[in-house]
């Protein structure tokens with residue numbers, strides 16, 4: 113009986129490979145960073161070969177680890193792939209050569225195209241089909257940009273010579289030696305080309321953007337068959353049985369299987385997803401509607417909100433303001449003062465996301481008095497992470513009235529002060545798993561379910577049982593006093 117599932121977690125700045133055993137424990141992990149390319153202000157690219165090489169490097173480290181322990185690659189039952197979403201690539205079907213660098217989700221180069229679509233009143237058109245707001249974030253306008261700006265690409269695409277893919281598709285295509293050109297429902301739902309109701313590429317959108325359907329990957333279940341790896345590429349034929357965008361994989365890895373369950377990842381930014389079951393909720397509060405996963409031909413939907421600056425505010429305190437030496441010391445510093453001393457920090461460095469959507473909003477630190485010091489500013493920064501999260505959760509609650517369990521992960525979720533304050537300001541318990549690497553866990557779970565490594569979701573729930581719960585301990589009056597102070601501070605940062 114095989115012992116492991118291998119998760120490939122291809123992120124924005126690094127590629128990771130993680131081996132999990134049957135108990136859900138991480139047995140080994142390898143990680144490699146790769147270069148970020150910034151050709152112009154606001155533009156972000158990756159070299160697709162760097163993405164692939166770093167991912168293969170991490171994968172081979174896992175195989176080496178097995179060999180060192182006297183085992184071999186055949187102990188891996190299946191591979192699950194998870195990835196930075198929306199990042200767009202086009203390559204030649206015969207040679208595998210990319211026609212241009214990958215245009216990364218963060219890249220704003222297509223803002224003008226998006227403005228034009230908005231001026232043409234296409235907001236509702238895109239929203240009702242794809243669940244998304246018109247934004248350069250998503251893949252659709254990135255593909256159009258490559259067609260419009262790289263010589264001959266449109267014609268070659270029309271002749272059926274090229275393939276499009278997000279990072280999952282690129283990895284699977286290469287791992288299978290060019291045999292499988294596929295994506296899953298979650299990644300498809302981030303392209304702004306996929307109709308989340310009919311579960312098909314949307315011909316009207318493709319027509320509007322001039323994108324031929326023949327370049328698009330086949331859309332498959334997130335827990336399902338993505339072919340087998342080529343022995344020429346990794347030395348053996350291992351089935352690829354799972355695939356999902358990283359935020360959706362984290363939702364699955366956190367076992368948010370019930371309608372209303374929420375996961376929040378506190379990374380550089382914050383990504384919140386709520387499982388809305390088979391209900392495709394259209395938000396009235398600026399949240400995106402997206403696909404949580406597709407299993408057995410049936411999709412589960414989610415609402416998604418983002419906080420642009422989450423853990424990154426702590427990095428800013430360290431690298432720009434230079435008032436801390438490490439992220440780890442912030443919890444003790446925040447606790448060294450009895451309260452925020454009236455200081456609020458709105459880290460709107462790149463505008464504010466859900467539910468404000470004001471790209472011109474800018475950061476403010478307010479409420480300073482002569483008595484305010486370093487600890488108050490640090491505390492206000494951590495509290496801001498929690499307030500922003502609470503704003504998104506409130507929006508989700510208003511859209512669905514069905515808030516379930518709230519589970520957390522990501523780097524800043526290690527901060528106990530922040531987690532307790534989060535629970536206090538929400539007035540709800542929050543749950544932090546012992547293993548906060550939910551993304552890789554989710555990819556492993558999706559793959560492991562399909563190949564029978566784990567039997568069902570009950571078993572996955574058992575496997576991920578170890579956690580710490582933070583329980584609210586704040587009076588309601590204090591909660592509303594603090595929240596009012598936050599709202600006033602946000603008012604000072606908004607430009608709309």
Ligand SMILES: Nc1ncnc2c1ncn2[C@@H]1O[C@H](COP(=O)(O)OP(=O)(O)O)[C@@H](O)[C@H]1O
Pocket residue numbers: 378379380381422423424425426427439440441442443522523524525526527
């Ligand atoms: N103990 C901590 N307290 C507060 N913030 C933290 C702590 N540890 C890490 N962070 C913040 O979390 C972020 C890193 O989290 P991570 O999940 O690795 O992010 P990403 O995947 O976006 O790179 C950084 O911005 C860092 O400042």
Ligand SMILES: O=P(O)(O)OC[C@H](O)CO
Pocket residue numbers: 122123124125195196197198217357358359379
């Ligand atoms: O690679 P990450 O963890 O920063 O995640 C990126 C997101 O998937 C973008 O939508």
